[in-house]
Amino acid sequence: MKNVNNQNWLESNTFHHGEFWDIIKLVEEKEKKGMKISLCIPTLNEEKTIGKEVLILRSELMERYPLIDEFAVIDSGSQDKTLEVARSYGADVYLASDILPEVGDKKGKGENLWKAIHQLKGDVICYVDADISNIHPRFVYGLVAPLIRRDEVHYVKAFYDRPLNYSSGLRSSGGGRVTEILIRPLFSLFYPELTNVIQPLSGEYAARREVLEAIPFPIGYGVETSHLLDLYEKFGLDAFAQTDLDRRVHRNQTTNALGKMSFGILQTFFNRLRAQGKIDQMPDMEKFYRRFEVEDGTYSQLVQEVVEEERPPMIEIESYLNRVVV
Amino acid sequence: MTTETKPREASLEHLLKRIPEQIERLKAVRETYLTDAVLLGEIPSPTFCEEDRIRLALDRFRENGLDDPEIDEFGNASGILPGTQGDSSILVTAHADCVFSSETPHVLNVGPDSITGPGIADNAIGLAAVVGLPRLLDHLGVKLKDDLLLLANVQSLGRGNLEGARSFLETKQRPIRAGICVEGATQGRLSYSGLGTLRGEITLRIPNNYDWNGFGAAGAISHLTRFVNQLMEIPIPKEPKTKMIFGGLRCGSTFNTSPRRGSLRFEITSEDDNVVLDMEKQVNELSEQFSLETGTSVVLEIVAKRQNCGIPFSHPLVKTTRAIMAETGITPNVDPSTGDLNALIRAGHPGVTVGLTTAENLREENETIHLDPLFRGLAQLITLLQAIDLGLCE
Numbered sequence: 001m002k003n004v005n006n007q008n009w010l011e012s013n014t015f016h017h018g019e020f021w022d023i024i025k026l027v028e029e030k031e032k033k034g035m036k037i038s039l040c041i042p043t044l045n046e047e048k049t050i051g052k053e054v055l056i057l058r059s060e061l062m063e064r065y066p067l068i069d070e071f072a073v074i075d076s077g078s079q080d081k082t083l084e085v086a087r088s089y090g091a092d093v094y095l096a097s098d099i100l101p102e103v104g105d106k107k108g109k110g111e112n113l114w115k116a117i118h119q120l121k122g123d124v125i126c127y128v129d130a131d132i133s134n135i136h137p138r139f140v141y142g143l144v145a146p147l148i149r150r151d152e153v154h155y156v157k158a159f160y161d162r163p164l165n166y167s168s169g170l171r172s173s174g175g176g177r178v179t180e181i182l183i184r185p186l187f188s189l190f191y192p193e194l195t196n197v198i199q200p201l202s203g204e205y206a207a208r209r210e211v212l213e214a215i216p217f218p219i220g221y222g223v224e225t226s227h228l229l230d231l232y233e234k235f236g237l238d239a240f241a242q243t244d245l246d247r248r249v250h251r252n253q254t255t256n257a258l259g260k261m262s263f264g265i266l267q268t269f270f271n272r273l274r275a276q277g278k279i280d281q282m283p284d285m286e287k288f289y290r291r292f293e294v295e296d297g298t299y300s301q302l303v304q305e306v307v308e309e310e311r312p313p314m315i316e317i318e319s320y321l322n323r324v325v326v
Numbered sequence: 327m328t329t330e331t332k333p334r335e336a337s338l339e340h341l342l343k344r345i346p347e348q349i350e351r352l353k354a355v356r357e358t359y360l361t362d363a364v365l366l367g368e369i370p371s372p373t374f375c376e377e378d379r380i381r382l383a384l385d386r387f388r389e390n391g392l393d394d395p396e397i398d399e400f401g402n403a404s405g406i407l408p409g410t411q412g413d414s415s416i417l418v419t420a421h422a423d424c425v426f427s428s429e430t431p432h433v434l435n436v437g438p439d440s441i442t443g444p445g446i447a448d449n450a451i452g453l454a455a456v457v458g459l460p461r462l463l464d465h466l467g468v469k470l471k472d473d474l475l476l477l478a479n480v481q482s483l484g485r486g487n488l489e490g491a492r493s494f495l496e497t498k499q500r501p502i503r504a505g506i507c508v509e510g511a512t513q514g515r516l517s518y519s520g521l522g523t524l525r526g527e528i529t530l531r532i533p534n535n536y537d538w539n540g541f542g543a544a545g546a547i548s549h550l551t552r553f554v555n556q557l558m559e560i561p562i563p564k565e566p567k568t569k570m571i572f573g574g575l576r577c578g579s580t581f582n583t584s585p586r587r588g589s590l591r592f593e594i595t596s597e598d599d600n601v602v603l604d605m606e607k608q609v610n611e612l613s614e615q616f617s618l619e620t621g622t623s624v625v626l627e628i629v630a631k632r633q634n635c636g637i638p639f640s641h642p643l644v645k646t647t648r649a650i651m652a653e654t655g656i657t658p659n660v661d662p663s664t665g666d667l668n669a670l671i672r673a674g675h676p677g678v679t680v681g682l683t684t685a686e687n688l689r690e691e692n693e694t695i696h697l698d699p700l701f702r703g704l705a706q707l708i709t710l711l712q713a714i715d716l717g718l719c720e
Contacts (some may be wrong), residue, residue, distance in 0.1 A: 051436035052364060059361035064389070081438070088355060088438040133433045134368065249433065 006196055006237065010299055013153065013241040013249060014198075017142030023065040026141060030067065037206075038070040041091075042112035046130035047080040053128070054089040055134045060137040067141060070120055073130075074099070074112040082130075088175060094119055097166050108219035109203075117212050120304035125212060133249040143206035146241040153204030154239040155207040155231055159199035160248040176201065177255075178292075182262050183225065188290045191229065192235050194291040196315055198299065201265075202227055204245070211239070221261040221269025227270045333620050338646060338718050341709050342653040348466060348705040349654075354466050357703075359458050360697070363387060364436065366457070367450030368444065370428040373486040377402060379422050383457050383478040390460040392476065396421040399482065401491040407460050409715075415473040416714050417505035417675070418459060418707075419491060420452040421666055425689050435551040442694040447685035451510035451695055453478055455682060455704060462708065470715040472503060484525070487630035491666040504643055504714045505670045505677035505709065507663070510695060511688060513703050514652065514659040515681035519636025520642045520668030522599045524606050524628060525592070528553070528613060531623040542620065545584025547577050553616050553624070555592065560608050566597035570605070585712035595664060599633050602645035635671040643676050645720035647710055655708045665690070675720070680706060 020026060030037065039057060050073065061068045073086045073093045086093050097105040099115040100117055113127055124147050126140055143156045181199050186196045194200065199222050217223055217232040227260075231239055273279045289306045292299055314320050371379035384403040387395040392405030403422070406415070424445035426432070434443030434450075441451075455462075456476050463470070475498075480490035509515060530550055537543060554572060560569050570592060577588030594603045594609075610626055617624040637643065639660075651658050663679050669679040684701030686694045713719055 047411060048435060051438065054435065055357055055436055056361050056364060059357040085438050087434075089436075136365070249431075 006193065007241060007300070009196055009237055013146075013238075014299055015142070015146055015241065015243040016297075017138040017243055017245050020138075020141050020145035022121075023061075023067055023137070023141055025147055026148055027067050030144075035124060035148060036069045036122045037067065037124045037126065038072070038115040039068045039126045039128065039140060039312075040113065040120060040127055041086075041130050042076070042109050042116075043073055043078060043082050043086070043130045044076040045082060045110070046079045047078070047085050049135070050082050050130050051085040052290035053091055053130060053132065054086050054091040056127070056135050056138060057137065058090055061140055067144065070122055072120060073118065074119065076107055076109070076112055090199065095115050097192070100226060106219045110217045110219040110223035112129045113223060114217035114219070117209065123209055124206055125209065126206035127204065129250070131250045134223055134247065138245055139204055139248075140206075140269045141244050143204060144241040145204055146243065148206060150241065152238060153241045154211045154235060155196055155227065155241075156205060156222045157199065157228075157240065157242045158245045158248075159242055160200040160202065161244070161246050166215075176253075176258075178262050178265065179257050182265060185289065188288060189286050190273065191232065192286055192288070192290065194228055195234055196237065196301065197228060197240060198222065198292055199241055211235070218264070218268050221264030225265050226272065229269070233272075233276065247288035253262045330575075338494040338713060338716075341712050342649065345650070345653050345705050345709055348708060349701045351466055352462065352701045352704050352708075353691060356697070356701075358461060359454055360436070361440065361453035362458050363451045364434050364441065365448065366422075367434050367446050368432045370426065370430065370432050370645060371422055371428050371445070373423040373425075373481055373483045376422045377427060379453075380478055380480060381455065385420060385475065386457040389596050390458070392460060394509040396495060396504050398469040398497070400490055401493045402480055402490050402492065403478040404498070405476050407463070407470075407476065409470045409474065410642060412473045413471075414501040415475040416470070416711060417475045417477060417502050417670070417677075418456050418508060418711070419477035419479050419505065419666060419670075420456040420508040421449050421454055421491075422478045422480055423483050423486060423489070424448060424450070425483060426691070430691060438697060440694050440696050442692055443693045444693060446512040447683075447688055447695045449508075449510050450685045451700070452508040452682060455508050455678075459708075462704065463711075466708065468708065468712060468713065472715050474711070475500060475502070476541060479666060480578040485629045488632065488666055488669045489596060491669040491675075495669055495675075502675045504719055505667075505675050506706055506710060506714075507666045507670065507677060507679040508707065509665070509679055509681045511683060511685035512659070512681045513683050513699050514651070514657050515663075515679060516644070516647060516658040516660050517663035517667050517679035518639070518641065518647075518660075518677075519645055519662045519672055520632065520634065521595045521597065521662040521664050522602045522634040523630065523664045523668075525630035526604050526606075526609065527627045527629055528544075528595075528609075529589045529623075529625045529627070530587070531625075533621070533623060535648070536621060539692055540621065545578075546586055546622075547584070547589035547614075549620055550575065550590060553612070555593070556612055556616065557609065560612070562605075563596075566601060568594070568595050568596035568598070568601050568605075587688050593664075595635060595662075597662075597667050605683050632664075632668050633672070635668060635677050637671065641676060641719075643678060643714070646713045646719045647678050647680065649708055650709045650713065654702045654709070656702060656706060667676045678710075682707070 071092045096112045096115050099119050146153050146156045218226050287307050289304045369379040380403045387405035395405035424446040572592050574591035578585035595604050613624040613626045667679045683700040684696045
C-alpha cells in the first residue's frame with residue numbers, strides 16, 4: 001500500500017491564514033514575480049451576501065492593498081437584485097451567457113468558473129463563493145499566498161473550522177455532511193492520498209491559469225471533486241496546498257439539496273473512475289477509512305480499518321441444514 | 327490638491343461654501359469607510375470585552391499613518407495625526423463598545439442603500455468615522471494645524487460608566503482645544519451638555535426561609551411588579567426636567583414555577599443634580615421599606631452616576647456646529663448626552679456630540695443605518711473639525 005498518511009505533505013502544504021497577515025509583503029512578492037491575480041465570485045440569487053463580499057474584498061484587496069488586479073462577479077441569471085447590489089459596490093459584473101456565446105449557455109456554478117478563465121486575465125484565479133456571511137480578506141489572501149510563495153504549488157483549497165465538541169481538547173476537523181458521508185469514504189477507497197485534503201468540497205480555492213485551462217469543468221456539483229481528481233492524476237499531491245481560513249458562516253443546505261449534490265458528485269466521480277480504468281479493472285478495495293483531527297494546531301490523519309466482512313446465506317451452513325432436517 | 331488651512335484668511339463662511347463639494351467628494355471613498363464599519367461591527371464588543379475590536383481599530387490607526395498608535399492601560403486605542411503646527415490638539419472620539427453580547431451573531435447585511443445588523447448604528451459606523459478620519463481628510467486635501475487626537479474608547483455604556491473616556495482624559499496630558507464625540511445615530515443630534523444621571527439595578531431575592539403561607543406571599547415577579555408600581559409613585563418634577571426610565575426587567579424562566587430572584591434596571595436623569603440625589607434617596611428608602619414589609623431581600627446597586635455639566639447654547643462651538651448643520655441640510659435636535667461627552671466636559675474641555683446618519687431599530691438586532699445621509703454627516707464632522715482648527719469655536 002502507498003504511504004498515504006503523508007504527514008510531510010500535511011506539514012509542508014497545510015497553512016493557516018494567520019501566516020499571511022502581512023498583506024503588504026504579499027503584494028511586494030507578487031509584484032516582484034510579475035504575477036497578476038484575478039478574483040471571481042460566481043453568483044445566482046445572492047443579493048443578501050454579495051454586497052458585503054464585493055465591498056470588503058474590493059476595498060481591502062484592491063484599494064487598500066493591491067493584491068487583486070481584477071475582480072469579477074459572474075452570474076448565472078439571477079432573478080433577484082444580485083447584479084444591482086454588486087454593481088453598486090463597484091464590481092465588474094458579467095452574465096455567464098455573454099461569455100463565449102459560441103459555445104452556448106449551460107446553467108451551473110461550474111459554467112461560471114470555467115468561463116471566468118476566458119473572461120479574466122490573471123495568472124492566478126481565486127474563486128470565492130457568494131454565500132459567505134462572515135466574509136473577510138483572509139478568504140482571498142489565505143488562498144493566493146501559497147501560490148505567490150511556492151512555485152511548485154498549483155492549486156490551493158480552503159478548509160474551515162467546524163467546531164463540534166471541544167470538551168476533550170480535540171475537535172473534529174470534518175467537512176460538511178457530503179464530505180464526511182460521501183467524499184471521504186470514496187477517496188479512502190479509490191484515492192487514499194487525496195484524503196489528505198481536509199475539505200475537498202470547499203467552494204473557495206485559487207489556482208494557476210495553466211492548470212485551470214488544462215482540465216474539464218463539470219458545470220454542476222461535481223466541479224470541486226473533478227478538479228481534485230484531474231489535477232491529482234496530472235500532477236500528484238505535491239501540486240496541492242490547503243489553508244485554514246478559520247470559521248465560515250453560510251446558509252445551511254437541506255438534506256434534499258445535499259442528496260442532489262451527492263448524485264452530481266457521484267456522476268463526476270464514476271466518470272473519472274471509468275476514464276482511469278478503475279471500474280472495468282477494479283483494483284482491490286482499500287480497507288482503511290481516513291479522517292482528521294487537530295490537536296494544538298497540528299493536523300493528523302486518523303486511519304481506521306473498516307472491513308465489511310460478509311456472511312454466506314444461512315442455507316449454505318451445514319449446521320443450519322442439519323437443524324432443518326432434525 | 328492640498329489645502330493649507332490659514333486661520334487669518336479663512337472664515338466660517340468659506341468653510342460652509344465648501345460643504346456641498348465635500349459631500350460629493352466623500353462619496354468617492356464610500357467603500358473604504360463602509361468596509362471599516364463592517365469589519366469593526368462584525369467583531370463582538372460588549373462593554374468590558376472590547377479587546378478584539380480595539381485591536382482592529384489600532385491596526386487601522388497604524389495603517390492610516392498615525393503617530394504613537396497605542397492601547398492604554400484601560401484598553402482605549404488612540405493615535406495622533408500631527409498638525410502642521412501642533413500647538414494643541416482636537417480630540418475626536420467614538421465608543422467602541424456596544425450593547426450586544428458576544429453570543430449575538432454579529433453579522434451585518436450590506437444592501438445598496440443601507441447596512442443592517444446589531445450595533446452598526448451604535449456605534450460601528452461612528453467608530454469607523456474616527457478610525458478612517460485620516461484617510462478622509464487626506465482624500466479631501468485637508469491639513470489641520472492642530473494635532474488630531476483620535477480615540478476609540480472602551481467602557482462607555484451601561485456599567486462601563488464612561489470609564490474608558492474618563493480614564494483616558496485623566497491620564498493623557500495633552501492640551502485639548504475641543505472635543506467631538508461621534509455617534510452613528512441619529513443625524514441631527516447636537517449635544518453640548520451632559521445630564522446628571524444615575525443608573526441602578528435593584529435585585530430582589532426570596533430568602534430560603536420565606537413564609538409562603540404569610541399574608542401577601544408571592545414570587546419574585548409579583549413582588550417586583552408591586553415594587554415597580556411603588557417606584558412609579560415617586561414624584562418626578564417637570565422643572566428642572568427629570569426622567570426615570572425602567573430599562574430592563576429580568577425574572578423567571580418557566581411557565582409554572584414562581585421565580586425566587588429578579589432584577590430591575592433603571593435610569594434617572596435630571597438637569598438638577600440635587601433632584602437626582604433626592605430620587606436616589608427615595609429609591610433607597612422604598613427598597614428598604616419593601617424589603618422589610620415583604621420579607622424579601624431588596625438590594626439597590628448604583629452602577630453609574632454622573633453630574634450635570636455642559637457648555638452654554640451660546641458657546642461658539644455650539645453656534646458653529648449649528649451653522650454647519652444648517653448649511654449641510656441637517657436639522658439640529660438638541661439632546662443632552664448621557665454618554666462620553668459628560669467625561670469630556672467634566673475634564674474641562676468644550677465639546678459636542680454629533681450623529682452621522684439616520685437609523686432604524688436602534689439597539690435591536692436589525693439595527694439599520696441609511697447610507698445616503700452618511701456623507702452629509704461626515705461633511706458636518708470634517709467641517710466642524712476645520713472650524714475648531716481655525717479657532718472659530720472659542
